[in-house]
Amino acid sequence: MSKLEEKTLHSEEIFTGKVISLHLQDVELPNGKQSKREIIKHPGAVAILAITDDNKIVMVEQYRKALERTIVEIPAGKLEKGEEPALCARRELEEETGYECETLELLTSFYTSPGFADEIVHVFLAKGLTKKENAAALDEDEFVNLEELTLKDAIQYIKEQKIYDAKTAYAVQYLQLQEAIGQK
Known part of the structure; x- marks a missing residue:
């Protein structure tokens, strides 16, 4: 595991469309603090x-x-x-x-x-x-x-x-x- 990696604590799919989906993730940062990430999933x-x-x-x-x-x-x-x-x-x-x-x-x-x-x-x-x-x-x-x-x-x-x-x-x-x- 990279020392820069963010560990996903929780992920919730909040939108699913025809092409993309949007996920809201709670992550643990490399310094131990927590943050949120909005991630678009796309099929390529x-x-x-x-x-x-x-x-x-x-x-x-x-x-x-x-x-x-x-x-x-x-x-x-x-x-x-x-x-x-x-x-x-x-x-x-x-x-x-x-x-x-x-x-x-x-x-x-x-x-x-x-x-x-x-x-x-x-x-x-x-x-x-x-x-x-x-x-x-x-x-x-x-x-x-x-x-x-x-x-x-x-x-x-x-x-x-x-x-x-x-x-x-x-x-x-x-x-x-x-x-x-x-x-x-």
């Missing part, structure tokens, strides 16, 4: 950095209610219970963009907000894209516009805050790094 998600044969980044524009605005993002979606991240990535890529991919490589996984949530996002690189004739449909509550951007355009979108989320900024920075070290 995938994000797909999909690159076309002409080196465009496939993105979707969608309205994000929590932000009260639209932003441009790499395709992404929530893991279903027991679903393998790679299978979810292929499903989400097809649903959101109509593309299927020849190759899919896990780039990294990261926690989005570890101060209060356990959501982990698995970021995949998809190449060898082809448009599928009868692609899976979007979820009934999901509406997106498809965009294909050059790396230069994506960097400009970050400056303009059209791209404004961590997973997409990570993907763009990954491509910048690959370009800087001469790998594509």
